[in-house]
Amino acid sequence: MAFSSAASELGESPAPISKSEYRERQEKLYSKLSDNSVLILCSSPTTVRSNDVHHPYRTSSDLLYLTGWSEPDSVMLATKKNGTWQTMLFLQPRNTELEIWEGRRPGLEGALEGWAIDSSFSIDDLNGLLKKELECVNIVYHSVGLNSNVDQIVEDSINSKTRSRQQIGEGPTQRIDPSELIAEMRLIKSDAEIKLMRYSAEISSLAHIEAMKNGYSGIGEWQIQGLIEGCFRYLGASGWAYPSIVGGGENATILHYHANNMKCNDGDIVLIDAGSEYEGYAADITRSWPVNGKFSESQKKIYNLVLKSQLAAIEQCVVGNEYIETHKAASRVLAEGLVDLGIISCTAEEALENGELKKYFMHGTGHWIGLDVHDVGIYKPNGIPRKFEAGMVITIEPGLYFGGWRPDLNDLDPQWDGIGIRIEDDVLITENGPDVLSSRCPKSLDEIESLIGTS
Numbered sequence: 001m002a003f004s005s006a007a008s009e010l011g012e013s014p015a016p017i018s019k020s021e022y023r024e025r026q027e028k029l030y031s032k033l034s035d036n037s038v039l040i041l042c043s044s045p046t047t048v049r050s051n052d053v054h055h056p057y058r059t060s061s062d063l064l065y066l067t068g069w070s071e072p073d074s075v076m077l078a079t080k081k082n083g084t085w086q087t088m089l090f091l092q093p094r095n096t097e098l099e100i101w102e103g104r105r106p107g108l109e110g111a112l113e114g115w116a117i118d119s120s121f122s123i124d125d126l127n128g129l130l131k132k133e134l135e136c137v138n139i140v141y142h143s144v145g146l147n148s149n150v151d152q153i154v155e156d157s158i159n160s161k162t163r164s165r166q167q168i169g170e171g172p173t174q175r176i177d178p179s180e181l182i183a184e185m186r187l188i189k190s191d192a193e194i195k196l197m198r199y200s201a202e203i204s205s206l207a208h209i210e211a212m213k214n215g216y217s218g219i220g221e222w223q224i225q226g227l228i229e230g231c232f233r234y235l236g237a238s239g240w241a242y243p244s245i246v247g248g249g250e251n252a253t254i255l256h257y258h259a260n261n262m263k264c265n266d267g268d269i270v271l272i273d274a275g276s277e278y279e280g281y282a283a284d285i286t287r288s289w290p291v292n293g294k295f296s297e298s299q300k301k302i303y304n305l306v307l308k309s310q311l312a313a314i315e316q317c318v319v320g321n322e323y324i325e326t327h328k329a330a331s332r333v334l335a336e337g338l339v340d341l342g343i344i345s346c347t348a349e350e351a352l353e354n355g356e357l358k359k360y361f362m363h364g365t366g367h368w369i370g371l372d373v374h375d376v377g378i379y380k381p382n383g384i385p386r387k388f389e390a391g392m393v394i395t396i397e398p399g400l401y402f403g404g405w406r407p408d409l410n411d412l413d414p415q416w417d418g419i420g421i422r423i424e425d426d427v428l429i430t431e432n433g434p435d436v437l438s439s440r441c442p443k444s445l446d447e448i449e450s451l452i453g454t455s
């Protein structure tokens, strides 16, 4: 059966985040907020794809992080009074008629029973209750932009100059965006989160392996996409964490190519950047390989150079190192290699400074990853590059792109033309050094060559 060998390779699915962990997250956040305040977290809006069809729903990661609640049309409200917090959830109530069409809802009782909240209310009661809560707090923690109704109520409440406000001094006088505080928490992954991320990376690795096994000259980019995304779902992921990039030949030289509608021809490298989402957690993996199963000499040189730079960057993923060391290490290896290959005619030192390397390696070496593929967390708090701490997860994804179609590369030696190679893994920082969550996905040249077309 399709994907049955991938399924047999996949380990036990990890436990979802527990109610007690959600409680711990809430308490940790609440302990950082002022007394006499209210915190509001809104679900993402639903978006129309066309006519009466909607895009698949995915809620906001902050709400997911603090509650695990993933239904649309929901708002979490938490009030802190005299040092005590209450977490309230406003949600769509049960409605048999709608549930017959759209699916079952936990409803108010189900939410109270199954999620880490203190009380549940119909979303229809939000406006009245929110206005009432806002009347008796000083600070409102709220990020604008997801729910215009809530944004307006908050703004009106802050701007209100009623007599009682002036006499009694009640009602919020400031709005503070809580997202940075939540981002700091999300940056360090718990053990339970790491298990989910490793599992998402395993699903994605097995899907990449399926693609390699099924590769041949003439395969369509869309067919590889179908194999990968089909495998994600078959293995239990909710789907992709970001639209899959499958670029054959010169399409591999376009960083976020997503048309995926061309054939991969004999001699082409295909670059596949695809990762699943499991229980909300993203994986982000890129592999680049020749569809005919054999790297040409030129492709081999570029592949091994990118791999060497990726391994050098991964080595920098250690506690206490500035995250920027990963980019410095990858860039140095690439610059030196391109000088050795005669692609860059100045020195490596100069290429790192004068933009020559950027012609072929024009993106960063990685980004935080977690509930979002490009996860939250400021890279340079107060302008200083952040140091790695245990529990952070970052992607390491150097690449080299030789798009002869680019006017600025019109003097490119034809042997490099059309080669685009990126190698990307998800790396957990631990006290014992880097732990590559996506290590199951082969990346040595020999391993890859021995897999292509074997299915």
Ligand code: GLY
Pocket: 242, 273, 284, 367, 373, 397, 424
């Ligand atoms: N998949 C997008 C990225 O690698 O950042």
Ligand code: MN
Pocket: 284, 367, 395, 397, 424
């Ligand atoms: Mn990435």
Ligand code: MN
Pocket: 273, 274, 284, 285, 286, 397, 424
């Ligand atoms: Mn990627």
